[in-house]
Amino acid sequence: MLKKKRLYCSVLSHSTLDYLGQLPVEIAQHILCHCDHETLLTLSQVSSYWHWLTQDSALWRNLYMTHPHWGTRVRRKRRVPADVDYRYLYQQRFLLDRRWQQGDKQDRTLVGHADSIYCVQFDKDMIVTGSRDRTIKCWDMQGKCIRTLTGHYASVLCLQYDDAIMVSGSSDHTILMWNMRTFETIRRMRGHASGVLDVGFDDEIIASCSKDATIRIWGREDGELRRTLHGHRGPVNAIQFRGSRLVSASGDAVIKLWDIQTGQCLRDFVGHSRGLACIRFDGRRIVSGSNDNKIKVWDAETGECTLTCTGHTGLVRALHFDQDKIVSGSYDQSIRVWDIRTGKMLHNFQSCHSSWVFDVMFDETKIISTSQDQRILIMDFAHDMDTTHLV
Incomplete structure (x- = not known):
């Protein structure tokens, strides 16, 4: 499933046609919500518009909440600030996990x-x-x-x-x-x-x-x-x-x-x-x-x-x-x-x-x-x- 998602997003980023640019924002972001974080980072470099699309906090919140461990931490909290920047939070967690691994x-x-x-x-x-x-x-x-x-x-x-x-x-x-x-x-x-x-x-x-x-x-x-x-x-x-x-x-x-x-x-x-x-x-x-x-x-x-x-x-x-x-x-x-x-x-x-x-x-x-x-x-x-x- 993950390979299929990456292949699909690879087609999006290498096509001569701007498929995402032709779609309503809501549909484009719905497609992006099926990408993993590495693919989102890649897509963000395609154009300024794609970069803007991939900054959406809802995308990163979905990634964060579906992570097998990080999402559990959020759900255990009684109160989570409404203005949490999930993209930044994801990046920090990813870096911290990599440091533990290395x-x-x-x-x-x-x-x-x-x-x-x-x-x-x-x-x-x-x-x-x-x-x-x-x-x-x-x-x-x-x-x-x-x-x-x-x-x-x-x-x-x-x-x-x-x-x-x-x-x-x-x-x-x-x-x-x-x-x-x-x-x-x-x-x-x-x-x-x-x-x-x-x-x-x-x-x-x-x-x-x-x-x-x-x-x-x-x-x-x-x-x-x-x-x-x-x-x-x-x-x-x-x-x-x-x-x-x-x-x-x-x-x-x-x-x-x-x-x-x-x-x-x-x-x-x-x-x-x-x-x-x-x-x-x-x-x-x-x-x-x-x-x-x-x-x-x-x-x-x-x-x-x-x-x-x-x-x-x-x-x-x-x-x-x-x-x-x-x-x-x-x-x-x-x-x-x-x-x-x-x-x-x-x-x-x-x-x-x-x-x-x-x-x-x-x-x-x-x-x-x-x-x-x-x-x-x-x-x-x-x-x-x-x-x-x-x-």
């Missing part, structure tokens, strides 16, 4: 922590990191440290924040809740018998896991312990939950799926040959990283391992994924990008850090990672681009 990025490094950096989260305005130096630091996107938070008595191992609160876990066995407007501590939650290795929360609950092999569920509003999940035979290194389902990854090499409301373990996922270090869950798929140097993708409903990614030569310490790709960080000091459908390694960014990679996160424009080398690395795929209008 690994075309610019690296920036942030320095400020006095020891290993174990965790990171960021949004469009701010980066937040937790460190073995017992502090949490907030950075602006220009790389300036805008705030340093103290309160933990040992390493900050994990954190998560939203607009209202941040929750952090530490080697001091406690969980701190912070007010993200005043940056003051709201409460300290005690209960774990060892270091708190991962945390997560939604509007109602906070979940935490620990080296003590337990998972604890707390009330977000009052900080009261609601439930303790027992079942793992080793440290629970990572958790993530969606709705009432929580997944956990342990040093015992087992992934467990839990019902938070009942505390029941619904399923074990067995396949890694060594302990697990990280896990991510979107409600349907589970992606795990292990000390066997492998990444596995699982169907949460059936328990089936649907994909195994091999290539890392050290423990897979951190990962993050979306509908297209997985980004992983390892003790082999590399950050790698994988196709989540085929398992193919798309990029192997070597020597990103001079020591173990502890955490990694990405969005549509960048990858940010942290390491034992005390550095925060920003891989910027949108360098020199205007991303303010990306939808």
Whole structure:
């Protein structure tokens, strides 16, 4: 079908007769709406009139909205500005996708922590990191440290924040809740018998896991312990939950799926040959990283391992994924990008850090990672681009 469209548009552009020029504008643009973006760009060079026709925002909106991924993003937005220039938006998205495909990025490094950096989260305005130096630091996107938070008595191992609160876990066995407007501590939650290795929360609950092999569920509003999940035979290194389902990854090499409301373990996922270090869950798929140097993708409903990614030569310490790709960080000091459908390694960014990679996160424009080398690395795929209008 695509070849037929290109052939048809090629005939239009190379004919001695100006077919489009003889047609009403509405019909000409209806014909052009069947062209892909490369053909539109070619046709725009035929004449000034054809150039004018191909600038129509409706053509580019149709192209954008029918794209398998970009259109989904627009439809998920509650409000899209009425004056969006879809031609410009398409060009920016196309350039950004090509940079991801080619690994075309610019690296920036942030320095400020006095020891290993174990965790990171960021949004469009701010980066937040937790460190073995017992502090949490907030950075602006220009790389300036805008705030340093103290309160933990040992390493900050994990954190998560939203607009209202941040929750952090530490080697001091406690969980701190912070007010993200005043940056003051709201409460300290005690209960774990060892270091708190991962945390997560939604509007109602906070979940935490620990080296003590337990998972604890707390009330977000009052900080009261609601439930303790027992079942793992080793440290629970990572958790993530969606709705009432929580997944956990342990040093015992087992992934467990839990019902938070009942505390029941619904399923074990067995396949890694060594302990697990990280896990991510979107409600349907589970992606795990292990000390066997492998990444596995699982169907949460059936328990089936649907994909195994091999290539890392050290423990897979951190990962993050979306509908297209997985980004992983390892003790082999590399950050790698994988196709989540085929398992193919798309990029192997070597020597990103001079020591173990502890955490990694990405969005549509960048990858940010942290390491034992005390550095925060920003891989910027949108360098020199205007991303303010990306939808």
